[in-house]
Amino acid sequence: MDNPPSTSKSMTPDSQPPIIHKKDLSFLDRIYIPQIVNGLRITITQIFRPKFTRQYPEERWTPPPSFRGRPVLVEQNGVERCVACGLCARVCPALAIEVQGSETELLKERYPVKFEINMLRCIFCGFCEEACPEEAIVMSQEYELTFTSQDDAVFGKEKLLMSVEKLRDRLEFLRKNR
Amino acid sequence: MELLIPVIKISVVLGVLLGVVAYTVLVERRVAAAIQNRVGPNRVGWNGLLQPLADVIKLVMKEDIVPKQANRFIHDLAPMISMAIALITFAVIPFGDSITLFGQAIKLQIASVNIGILYILAMTSLGVYGITLSGWSSNSKYSLLGGLRSSAQMLSYELAMGLSVIGVVMIAGSLELDKIVQTQHGWMWNILLQPVGFVTFVVASFAETNRHPFDLPEAEPELVGGYHTEYSGLKFGLFFLAEYTNMVTSSAVITTLFLGGWQIPYIGLAGLPAFWVSILQVLAFCVKVYLLVLFFIIIRWTIPRFRYDQLMNLGWKVMLPLSVLNLLVTGLVILYL
Numbered sequence: 483m484d485n486p487p488s489t490s491k492s493m494t495p496d497s498q499p500p501i502i503h504k505k506d507l508s509f510l511d512r513i514y515i516p517q518i519v520n521g522l523r524i525t526i527t528q529i530f531r532p533k534f535t536r537q538y539p540e541e542r543w544t545p546p547p548s549f550r551g552r553p554v555l556v557e558q559n560g561v562e563r564c565v566a567c568g569l570c571a572r573v574c575p576a577l578a579i580e581v582q583g584s585e586t587e588l589l590k591e592r593y594p595v596k597f598e599i600n601m602l603r604c605i606f607c608g609f610c611e612e613a614c615p616e617e618a619i620v621m622s623q624e625y626e627l628t629f630t631s632q633d634d635a636v637f638g639k640e641k642l643l644m645s646v647e648k649l650r651d652r653l654e655f656l657r658k659n660r
Numbered sequence: 661m662e663l664l665i666p667v668i669k670i671s672v673v674l675g676v677l678l679g680v681v682a683y684t685v686l687v688e689r690r691v692a693a694a695i696q697n698r699v700g701p702n703r704v705g706w707n708g709l710l711q712p713l714a715d716v717i718k719l720v721m722k723e724d725i726v727p728k729q730a731n732r733f734i735h736d737l738a739p740m741i742s743m744a745i746a747l748i749t750f751a752v753i754p755f756g757d758s759i760t761l762f763g764q765a766i767k768l769q770i771a772s773v774n775i776g777i778l779y780i781l782a783m784t785s786l787g788v789y790g791i792t793l794s795g796w797s798s799n800s801k802y803s804l805l806g807g808l809r810s811s812a813q814m815l816s817y818e819l820a821m822g823l824s825v826i827g828v829v830m831i832a833g834s835l836e837l838d839k840i841v842q843t844q845h846g847w848m849w850n851i852l853l854q855p856v857g858f859v860t861f862v863v864a865s866f867a868e869t870n871r872h873p874f875d876l877p878e879a880e881p882e883l884v885g886g887y888h889t890e891y892s893g894l895k896f897g898l899f900f901l902a903e904y905t906n907m908v909t910s911s912a913v914i915t916t917l918f919l920g921g922w923q924i925p926y927i928g929l930a931g932l933p934a935f936w937v938s939i940l941q942v943l944a945f946c947v948k949v950y951l952l953v954l955f956f957i958i959i960r961w962t963i964p965r966f967r968y969d970q971l972m973n974l975g976w977k978v979m980l981p982l983s984v985l986n987l988l989v990t991g992l993v994i995l996y997l
Contacts, residue, residue, distance in 0.1 A: 515859070521962040528695045535699040 547655035550608045550621040552637075553599060554644040556653075562643055563618035566594040570610035570619050578603035579610060590616075597642060601627055602635040611656070620652050669770050677750055680950075681904045682712035688904075688957050695961045719897035727799050727890050734797035739891065739898035742790030746905035749783045752776040753912045754838045756922045756942040760935065768922075768942060769838060776837035777829060780913055781822055784868055787906065788814040791870070791877055791887045794899070798890035806886030809968065810877035813867055816975035817874075821864035823983035824857040827990040828917050841921030849920040856986040858918045860979050865914060867975070869906040872960035879965060911952035912945075919948050 510516050536543065545551065555562045566583025582596040610619050622644060629635040646653070686701065686708065693700030702708040726735055756768030773779050788811050795807015828850050832840040844850055851858045867874040878886030885891075888899045915921060922941040932940070966974065 518959075518963060522958060525695050525958055525962045528697060529691070531697055533694075533699050534697050537699070 545623045545625065547623075547651040548659075549623055549625075550606050551624045552601065552606070552622055552627060553604065553608075553610055553619055553642075554622045554624075554649070555597060555639065555642045556618050556620060556646050556649055557643045558646045561588065562593065562597075562639070563590075563616050564594050564597065565590050565592045565616055565618070566597075567592075567615065569613040569615065573609045573613040575607060575609060576603045576605045578605075594639065597639045598636050599642060600636050601629070602632065612660075617653060617656070620649055620656065622649060622652065665764075665766060666770065669766075669768075673750060673755070673770055674747065677747065677905065677908065678901075681901055681908055682716070684904045684908060684953055684957075685715065685900070686711050687954070688960075691954065691957050692961055695958070716897070719894055719900075722893035722896075724893040724895060725890070729799040730890065731797040731799075734793050735890075736895070738790050738794035738797060739895045739902070740790075741793065742787065742902035743898045743905065745783055745787040745790060746902040746909060749780055749909045750912065752779050752837055753909075753916055754841055754921060755912075755945045756938055759938040767838075768938070772836070772838055775835045777825055777835045777840075777917075780837075781818070781825070784821075784906075784910070785814065785818055787868070787902075790899075790902065794891065795877075795887040798887075800890050802883045802885070802889045803887050806877040806879075806883050806889070810870065810887060813870075813874060813876060813971060813975070816972060817864040817867035817979065820860050820975065820979035820983045821868065823980070823987055824854075824860040824864065825917065827854045827857040827983075827986050830987075830990055830994055837916050837921075841916055841923060844920040844923055845925075847925050849923075850918045854918065854986065854990065856982060857990075858914075860983045860986065861918065862914060863974075863979060865910040866956070866959070867971075869910050869956075870903065871907060871956055873963040873965050874971060875965060876968060876971060907956050908949065908953055911949045911956065914952055915945065915948045919952075921945060 555564055557563075564581075566581050568581050568583065571579040571581045578600045580596065580598045580600075581594050583592050584595045585591060586593045606621070608621050611621050614620075689711075690700040690702075690708070700708070701711045704710040704714045726732055751770045752773050754767075754769040754772075758765045758767045760766070791810040792807040795803040795805070795810070798804070828840060829835060831850065831853060832843045834840065834843075840850075866872075870877050876886075877883075878888065880886075883889070888896055891899060922945040924941060924944045927937055927940065
């Protein structure tokens with residue numbers, strides 16, 4: 483690394499706290515009690531500051547569109563957009579996706595018979611979303627994933643499908659930023 | 661009847677003390693959370709008010725683990741010593757003047773010992789046995805280090821504590837805690853007459869109760885859990901409660917010695933009936949004690965822990981000379997004024 487980290491560049495030598503030796507301390511500093519009173523003032527004022535805690539199960543966080551939640555298949559007019567090209571399975575670094583394609587009478591000609599994502603393997607990198615030529619697999623805003631067994635963690639098509647209306651924010655974000 | 665009144669007094673005081681101690685654990689957690697801009701435990705019961713109950717149930721249900729090479733007998737004995745000593749000190753604290761109930765004057769103090777202060781000093785120094793024995797009997801290096809630190813720390817602060825009390829004793833002219841409180845009528849509180857003694861006594865109390873910034877015997881980052889590393893279940897719970905009981909008890913001692921005990925300045929001028937005056941005085945005592953407990957808690961989140969050499973320097977080179985000086989000045993003032 484030839485470049486120093488950006489933080490050290492922004493910090494001028496003046497902003498560093500000065501080194502204080504014990505012999506430099508004044509009498510008031512030495513008896514320590516004014517320092518304690520000062521510290522107490524700080525801690526007591528902190529008590530009345532607003533809290534940062536989110537009361538989780540009641541108050542939930544709505545992620546911004548840039549958030550990469552669990553990957554889902556976009557469902558449009560009752561059918562998934564996916565054409566089972568297999569690029570997502572190919573690009574997946576964790577080998578979490580399994581796709582089996584077949585032919586269909588619809589305009590898109592091909593569809594996935596089986597589309598499975600193993601959510602225990604998924605690392606939420608979003609490569610599948612980037613690789614997809616049809617905008618058919620995107621990262622949703624859902625971040626609450628719980629399973630009781632390893633088999634439950636393999637999400638099939640019925641769990642992965644999500645309507646396009648729900649994913650509007652993410653799709654717009656992708657069009658703007660990709 | 662002679663036996664009944666002390667029994668009632670003991671059970672009321674014990675019940676109130678244990679209840680207060682249990683809720684002090686909750687208060688500590690809530691205050692700590694507030695200082696760190698968090699909320700703290702607020703799920704069990706209304707605003708977390710049943711949290712102590714849940715904690716106790718959890719501790720009782722846990723398995724009692726004793727290390728293989730540990731000395732079983734002493735390992736069991738140590739938490740009992742800690743808790744018993746912490747509770748026993750409260751026996752001599754006067755929490756109110758005498759009250760007249762059903763035509764009988766009842767002294768609001770469990771045991772009116774004429775050497776109350778000596779009793780308190782003796783009992784608080786016995787408290788170190790619980791910690792040291794637990795450290796030794798656990799057969800673990802962390803526990804042993806915690807126990808040794810504790811005994812060294814208590815030794816060095818006991819002296820300053822005893823010497824700073826002598827100033828109070830000289831002013832009151834008695835070792836009886838009741839007399840000491842009675843001499844602090846009006847605004848003649850010992851905190852105003854003995855400010856240096858107050859500071860040294862409070863610092864020594866912090867060290868005696870192993871509270872921050874002197875909690876070296878259980879310094880988590882260095883000693884895992886300190887002396888109670890090898891304890892679990894109810895025995896750990898006893899140590900935990902003993903720490904908080906010590907905190908409440910030493911707050912009560914500080915209140916009695918320096919903050920006027922149950923005295924409310926000039927309450928006699930208000931012209932209230934004697935019964936209500938007594939009730940108000942008990943309440944005043946409780947409020948003073950609890951404010952000190954809150955002070956103990958807030959200090960924990962204010963000052964970083966001392967290093968071991970700093971602790972020893974403070975104890976022997978600052979606290980001890982300061983309390984001796986305080987003693988000398990008090991003696992001279994009493995002698996020549």
